[in-house]
Amino acid sequence: MIRVEDLVKRYKKADRNAVDGISFEVKAGEFFVLLGPNGAGKTTTISILTTTLGPTGGRATIDGSDIVREASAVRRKVGIIFQRPSLDQNLTAEENVRFHAVLYGLYPYAPTYALMNREYRAQVDELAKLLGIARDIHKPVRTFSGGMRRKLEIMRSLLHDPKVLFLDEPTAGLDVPSRRTLWEHLAEVRRTSGTTIFLTTHYLEEAEEADRICIIDKGRVVSFGTPNEIKRDLVEDYVLVDAAERSELRDELGRLGYITSGGPPYKLQLDGHSVHSMLRSIETPLTVVKTHTPSLEDAYLEIVSRQSE
């Protein structure tokens, strides 16, 4: 669905590339997350893919359409939720929706809601009910909560049935309940529409549910794969053990060939062994047993710290 090849972007007057030769692919229907710290190049990448910013080098296609040569076709195929809300605060929720629907050629223009055609009114009424804003749909969006505005934006961006929905840090600045409601809404969207979702975030918990993750830092891809692959590749699985008879334990671990570094407590690399078989083979009575299963956060911190070294 999305193919990115050696994409480069250098802003005017910048002394380094904001995006520095990244390549990846996103399959149709996938929930794809572009993860990275602030300034990693996430928003630049999303801006290039949604055609609002021209690349300096490389190429990218969305559903077969080239982002530079066929920009208009690409725009028709994508929906986007920007990092900062892009609703017009002076307009009502319905006017914002109408604005989008007419810009995308879904309905002909009419100056008021009552004069818009019947299909449009039915669609807006249904969406308003779905969002629980049936009574507020004709109120200015500045009276809405942050979470509600985000949901309205998602609803609006799906009106033209995009093949890919881009979300650029959509939960930044939202409180926890709003964030949760948003994710539930998004999960529902995925279930019902099968739209490919391309999300950028620096919240790790938002990436845990992804089908695949691409981690970028300083404009370069530093890791790519499923959340499990990333964890497995980048962070070690190990068990920490200790005993009252430390010297006895250390000798035994040496005999068994379990590599330890530092300690006590002693760190045993699992290296494909199961924790159970490893512990059964140790005869020295253990006083401490601690298993370490890496989280995505561990993987992420590992990657980012490696990059900054």
Place this chain on the structure above:
Amino acid sequence: MSEASAILVLAHRDFVKLLRDRARIVADFSFPLIFIGILGTTLQAGFGDKSDVNLLGFVFTGVLGQTVWQSSAMGLISLLADREQDFSQEIFVSPISRYSIILGKILGESLVALPQALGILAFGFILQIPLSGEQLIRIVLATGVVALFGGAFGVIVLANLGSQRAANQIFPFVMLPQFFLAGIFNPIQNLPLPLDILSKISPMRYAVDLIRDAYYGVTPQRVQLFDASTNLVIMIAMFVAFMVVGTFLFVRAERNR
């Protein structure tokens, strides 16, 4: 069809924004009223009454042309404000042509300028500036043309500016000299050559002159410099040039940041 709808919805948004912004409506009306009410009246009392020339009418038509033209031009700069408030992203990721976006903005800002023109006409009525039905119709039609032309000038200025702040700093330098070069308050016949050249390349001059022709064209007095057809030909040529070059430069600047 969908491009035409998109142009209309963009224009609609600008007009609705004006109607919901009371402070802007008050500000938009204040300046022209000060110019006509104070400057026009004092000029008339000081010079006009002695020289038998209707200076109040002269300033009235000048300010009408200048206000509509400038309002529409400055309105285009709101595309920069939209960008800073992230709203323009919603417009720029939509599949419509970039020319439609600019045309929609020009039409919208022209609609925004027209109520101001009506306000100025009403003020002229209060000041008892003579205005026949024929003159009124001619002025209303000319005002529409002037507003669209002002919008196109806004595009070429916009294309060369990076931010709203830069626009606020640059605009007075672009506008103020034209106040005098276009002859809003002052006659511009018999200017020294350098000023005459500057005056002839000032787009505002043709906007003001079109309004003057609409007003004085049906009277024995000849205050206008050109007749309507000459002004229209020049304005159409400038409109096309501003639109094509301005849109190209603006879109290029947006994409090649």
